[in-house]
Amino acid sequence: MPKVLISDKMDPKAAQIFRERGVEVDEITDKSPEELKDIIGRYDGLALRSSTKVTGDLLEAADNMKVVGRAGIGVDNIDVQAASAKGIVVMNTPFGNSITTAEHAIAMMFALAREIPQADASTQAGKWEKKKFMGVELTSKTLGLIGAGNIGGIVADRARGLKMKVVAYDPFLTEERALEMGVEKADLDTLLKRADFITLHTPLTDQTRNILSKENLAKTKKGVRIINCARGGLIDEAALKEGLDSGHIAGAALDVFVEEPARENPLFGTPGFISTPHLGASTTEAQVNVAIQIAEQMSDYLLSGGVTNALNMPSLSAEEAPLLKPYMALAEKLGSLVGQLAQDALKSIAIETEGAAAELNQKPITGAVLAGVMRAYSDSVNMVNAPFLAKERGLDVREVRHDREGDYHTLVRITVQTDEGDRSVAGTLFSNTEPRLVELFGIKVEADLAGKMLYVVNADKAGFIGRIGSALGEAGVNIGTFHLGRRATGGEAVLLLSVDQDITPELLTTLRGMDGVKTAMALDF
CATH class of the missing domain: 3.40.50.720 (NAD(P)-binding Rossmann-like Domain)
Structure with missing residues (x-):
């Protein structure tokens, strides 16, 4: 459990x-x-x-x-x-908290527009300062939306309901999505120049840190009001205070700060500034x-094995996981074969699917291939860290999906670029569940990939199989299964054996010294 x-x-x-x-x-x-x-x-x-x-x-x-x-x-x-x-x-x-956070941003915008916190404090102090708290309407004002993802989209929808015009800046926002949201797509400078209110809904990254810097705040419209319910660090807090003190910025409402909990902050007490203690997600x-x-x-x-909303792995629903499991097993075994045979020579890898495999979610299949490949370089590797390790090694990864269906109802092919040229392996599923190798470096072969195996490339000559069998027998190695393939009669042949005992370095030396042997390697799956 x-x-x-x-x-x-x-x-x-x-x-x-x-x-x-x-x-x-x-x-x-x-x-x-x-x-x-x-x-x-x-x-x-x-x-x-x-x-x-x-x-x-x-x-x-x-x-x-x-x-x-x-x-x-x-x-x-x-x-x-x-x-x-x-x-x-x-x-x-x-x-889970998208609506809550969006509603908080809208509430902060209303609070800024009508100076509600200040008016409340004044009234409860026994004052009646109607003339002091002259607010502004939201209707017909322009809202500048920095970040048009899920929360930003909800804010835009609510703002349009308030009859505001919405201008959005987001590097990933397409014209089609902007049209669907009912917003105008703009660059950041245009947004800063036109917006009466600016609200931020973007994660904190190296690209977004201080996106409202001193320089960008200076580009804003005089009298602008700014709301941040996203992440502290998106606004230069010192520059924001300067803008409030000078009167260029009419108001600011922050739910988040660079340093939290924000028990002290230079913005506290500044006229036009209101704040809440990171309440964006705080509803029942x-x-x-x-x-x-x-x-x-x-x-x-x-x-x-279902994966939802992961930041470092492709999504795989609980319903998809059982369906994809045999395909991922096939992909991982093929990747392991390539990783062991190519060793340190890999430069790039192409993962092709056709038939039934091409109709499935490709990311988990790619992750399984990379997990198999990277296992040649690290013992503790899985689908999560395999892409990370591949990137570290500078391995270029490409996915190709084919609509065609060839000799097999499903096929996964892996082609790697090495110093010695391209090498390709391909596999399929028998009975939709059993992974099987069907092609190895251009040679047709049918083999299971399991346990300890011996891989031999040799010249196709009479008597060779007997000599291999004798050499293994003399070394005390029992053969489990025997798989053969060749390009042409008398040409290059491939031999894949599953064995019950380890292939020792001494035995490999003996095998490599046999007449006709071009390559001999021990494999482990």
Whole structure:
């Protein structure tokens, strides 16, 4: 039974779902990093919110860890690269609190427009300052949307309902998607120049850090109002204060800060500034939603291999996983064969599918191929860290899907570029479940890929098979299965044997010295 640790306070429904699905769960919160490190090795999964810091140091102690799940959107507190290198899936719940966060941004925009927090404080202090709090309408104003993903799209929809004009900047926003959202696509400078209100809905990356820098804030329209319910660090806070003090920026509403918890900040007390303590996802509905979703996602992965909302692995639904399992087994075996035969000579790899395989989700098949290939270079490799290791080695990976159906109802072909030229292997499934090699470097061959094997390339001459059998027998190696293929009579032939004992270096030396042998290698699957 898989075992999961919930390390941050989370809705009780998360633990309930884990247990109902057959996953053992411990709820241990408020542990120091050292205390957490002492116990993390017991668990297959870690469910958390924003308090737990999943560092490389913690992951080093997580010997059994398979998945880390963040009940929420941001994964700033998780070292995703370190997790990927160790083969750990990192998941989040990008849609569980989308509406909540979008609604908070709209609420902050109303609060800015009508100075509601300031008016409330004044009124409750016994003042009646009607003339002091002269607000502005949202109707007909231009909203500048920085980030047009899921949350940004909801904000745009709500803003259009308020009769606002919406101008959106997002490098990934297509003209078709902008038309569907009912927004105008624009570059950042155009947005800054035209927007009466600006709201940010983008993750914090090297590209988006300080996207509202001092320089960009200076490009904004005088009297602009700015809302950030996304991530601290998207706005230069010092420059924002300067803009508020000068009057160029009429107001700013922040739910997030560079340093959190933000118990002190130069912006506090600045006229025109309002703030909330990172409440974007803080509704009862959102807390329940993200807890349920992360428990379901992690359970799917631990129990059936389903992958949803992973940041470092292709998605694979729980329904797809059983269907793809034999194809992934075939892909991994072919990748392992290529990795062992080509060794350090790989430059690029093309993964082709045709027939039934071409109709499936290609990313898991590619991940399985890379896992097989990279196993020649690392013992602890899986579908999560295989692409990471391939990228580290500079391996160029290409996917090709063919609509045609050839001699087999399904076929996966792997072609690698090496210093000695291109090398290709191909395989299929017998009875839709049994992986089988059908082509090796252009030579037709039918073979299982399992256990200990001997690979020999030789000149096709009479008596060779007998000599190979005698050499193995003299070394005490028993032959399990025997597979042959050749280009033409008397030409180059390939021999694949499954054996019950290890092929020793001494035996390989003997085999390579035999007349007609061009290559002899021990393989292990």
